[in-house]
Amino acid sequence: MKMFNTRQQQIIGFLLVAIALAALPWVAGMLGNSWVRILNIALLYVMLALGLNIVVGFAGLLDLGYVAFYAVGAYVYGLLASPHLTDNFEAIAALFPGGLHLSIWVLIPLSAMVAAFFGVLLGGPTLRLRGDYLAIVTLGFGEIIRLFLNNLNAPLNITNGPQGINMIEPVSIAGLRFSRTVDLFGLDVPALHLYYYLFLALTLIIIGVCMRLQQSRIGRAWTAIRDDETAAKAMGINTRNMKLLAFALGASFGGVAGAMFSAFQGFVSPESFGLMESIIVLCMVVLGGMGHIPGVILGALLLAGFPEMLRQVVTPVQEFLFGAVLVDAEIIRSLIYGLTMVLAMLYRPQGLWPQGKSKAARKQVPT
Amino acid sequence: MTQFLFSATGLKKHFGGVSAVDNVSLRIEEGQVFGLIGPNGAGKTTCFNLITGLYTPDAGQFSFKGKTYNPASPNDVARMGIARTFQNIRLFKSMTALENVAVGMHTQTRQGVLGAVLRTPAQRREEQQVLEHALDLLHYVGIGQCAHHLAAHLSYGDQRRLEIARALASKPSLLALDEPAAGMNATEKLKLRELLLRIREDGKSILLIEHDVKLVMGICDQVTVLDYGKVIEYGTPSQVQQSPAVIEAYLGGLHHG
Numbered sequence: 263m264k265m266f267n268t269r270q271q272q273i274i275g276f277l278l279v280a281i282a283l284a285a286l287p288w289v290a291g292m293l294g295n296s297w298v299r300i301l302n303i304a305l306l307y308v309m310l311a312l313g314l315n316i317v318v319g320f321a322g323l324l325d326l327g328y329v330a331f332y333a334v335g336a337y338v339y340g341l342l343a344s345p346h347l348t349d350n351f352e353a354i355a356a357l358f359p360g361g362l363h364l365s366i367w368v369l370i371p372l373s374a375m376v377a378a379f380f381g382v383l384l385g386g387p388t389l390r391l392r393g394d395y396l397a398i399v400t401l402g403f404g405e406i407i408r409l410f411l412n413n414l415n416a417p418l419n420i421t422n423g424p425q426g427i428n429m430i431e432p433v434s435i436a437g438l439r440f441s442r443t444v445d446l447f448g449l450d451v452p453a454l455h456l457y458y459y460l461f462l463a464l465t466l467i468i469i470g471v472c473m474r475l476q477q478s479r480i481g482r483a484w485t486a487i488r489d490d491e492t493a494a495k496a497m498g499i500n501t502r503n504m505k506l507l508a509f510a511l512g513a514s515f516g517g518v519a520g521a522m523f524s525a526f527q528g529f530v531s532p533e534s535f536g537l538m539e540s541i542i543v544l545c546m547v548v549l550g551g552m553g554h555i556p557g558v559i560l561g562a563l564l565l566a567g568f569p570e571m572l573r574q575v576v577t578p579v580q581e582f583l584f585g586a587v588l589v590d591a592e593i594i595r596s597l598i599y600g601l602t603m604v605l606a607m608l609y610r611p612q613g614l615w616p617q618g619k620s621k622a623a624r625k626q627v628p629t
Numbered sequence: 630m631t632q633f634l635f636s637a638t639g640l641k642k643h644f645g646g647v648s649a650v651d652n653v654s655l656r657i658e659e660g661q662v663f664g665l666i667g668p669n670g671a672g673k674t675t676c677f678n679l680i681t682g683l684y685t686p687d688a689g690q691f692s693f694k695g696k697t698y699n700p701a702s703p704n705d706v707a708r709m710g711i712a713r714t715f716q717n718i719r720l721f722k723s724m725t726a727l728e729n730v731a732v733g734m735h736t737q738t739r740q741g742v743l744g745a746v747l748r749t750p751a752q753r754r755e756e757q758q759v760l761e762h763a764l765d766l767l768h769y770v771g772i773g774q775c776a777h778h779l780a781a782h783l784s785y786g787d788q789r790r791l792e793i794a795r796a797l798a799s800k801p802s803l804l805a806l807d808e809p810a811a812g813m814n815a816t817e818k819l820k821l822r823e824l825l826l827r828i829r830e831d832g833k834s835i836l837l838i839e840h841d842v843k844l845v846m847g848i849c850d851q852v853t854v855l856d857y858g859k860v861i862e863y864g865t866p867s868q869v870q871q872s873p874a875v876i877e878a879y880l881g882g883l884h885h886g
Contacts, residue, residue: 475742475745477756478744479755479756480740480741482724482732483735485723485728486721486732489720489722490719490721490722493715495703495704495707496681496703496715496719497707497736497799498704498707498735498799501704511742
């Protein structure tokens with residue numbers, strides 16, 4: 263913040279960032295549409311990482327099953343924006359003869375709310391648990407949700423089991439369907455770009471919510487619980503409610519990301535919501551700097567973008583060096599990914615961009 | 630019956646077969662500095678934890694400000710108006726001194742998620758008040774210059790002061806201090822004494838658990854002495870000092886030989 267001393271400079275800086283963010287998909291699009299896809303997926307991961315950061319970073323509750331909320335959001339959207347339910351349940355088909363076509367303004371809040379409900383469901387029984395014990399229970403919870411999704415296809419076919427849900431409708435805002443290139447004020451905007459702007463908007467909202475929460479009475483209460491739960495209680499903080507709030511809010515962001523994932527892919531299956539996903543999101547939070555919002559965003563962008571970049575780079579580089587692909591790109595990718603994590607934790611255990619406390623404090627100086 | 634600010638009657642607490650607190654009763658008058666003393670392992674801290682809701686008593690009645698209460702959870706006790714400090718300092722280490730005191734004001738503030746996210750005028754006003762009041766309190770206990778230092782980076786004596794400021798932040802009627810002088814050197818103790826006297830002058834009642842008999846005798850209005858979980862003496866400091874039972878407890882059988 264030091265760079266901009268005056269209000270004018272602040273506005274200029276803000277405009278530059280806004281222009282850069284708006285232009286980003288077009289620049290990436292020049293390299294190929296796959297890069298815009300990568301951007302979109304990266305934004306989904308930023309949302310997920312910020313949600314998990316509330317639970318792990320702010321409140322200090324180690325959650326290894328966070329992907330469950332992503333899955334819940336994805337399935338809420340998937341079920342309510344696809345023909346699956348009307349195809350399988352006559353009663354629902356009778357209720358909605360034209361098929362389920364809920365508005366995005368209903369689906370996003372609903373996904374967030376259902377995910378938040380599941381967050382409370384997980385938080386409730388685990389209130390007394392801390393650290394390792396909590397991690398194990400949350401890990402189990404994540405697996406339970408995945409197994410349910412995998413097996414709820416009989417006797418009633420609710421989730422269509424391992425085949426997943428197909429034909430999920432793309433997002434549609436004010437008659438604008440995000441399924442093909444649309445003409446906006448004379449500019450041809452591909453669907454991928456539209457998703458990018460939608461995800462960016464949601465991400466910015468989530469960032470804003472996180473920042474404001476962190477600098478509020480609630481954020482302080484979370485940090486107090488993280489630092490010393492007994493002392494937090496002695497300060498009159500209702501730790502039960504505060505923890506449930508952290509679980510619910512964190513989960514709701516996961517739910518939003520899940521819904522967007524569902525709409526973006528047009529297809530969801532339990533396979534996308536394995537333990538590995540939870541671990542990757544946790545890695546983003548830890549690598550970036552637990553509890554520090556810019557750090558977490560950086561961590562998410564790096565870990566979401568880095569493997570994709572390697573995917574694009576490893577094969578051509580091998581071909582250039584050896585004239586043939588000696589090692590499968592996927593293997594090298596995992597290897598470098600793992601090695602990076604090991605090195606990062608050895609040399610930067612506090613994360614790449616941890617909270618600079620003196621700076622945070624200066625911002626709060628009352629005048 | 631005289632109106633006491635706080636009273637506890639017939640407190641009992643067992644840990645396994647050990648009776649840590651056995652039939653202890655305490656009564657604190659408004660505006661008093663009340664001392665709870667006793668040798669090591671006498672049950673002072675257990676008593677303290679019963680009063681502040683950290684432990685559940687096996688038996689006993691509590692009343693505070695004329696109402697009976699059930700110290701089932703520490704956060705309810707704090708909300709009622711009993712603020713405490715800890716024998717082994719328990720500050721929020723990753724927060725600044727100012728933020729620590731701001732956490733102490735939790736019960737004095739209302740704003741929830743919506744207020745914070747929308748940053749309503751009410752929320753901004755409250756935040757401003759919180760930070761101003763927190764800074765005032767830091768100056769009050771004499772560590773205003775450290776407001777933006779991390780709690781973990783403060784000196785030992787300052788950490789003790791910060792704990793007191795944090796406890797005062799909830800505007801308690803009763804300030805409960807668990808061995809605030811533990812580990813302090815002579816100068817720090819003297820400054821602590823001044824601070825405690827000032828807090829009393831400003832109208833707060835204090836429950837002081839202390840090991841340092843000299844400090845207790847200097848500032849307490851009433852003293853209860855515990856030994857092996859039982860009350861062995863009660864009275865003004867000078868009365869207590871002359872009690873044979875107290876001398877016996879503190880010096881063991883020494884005076885016999």
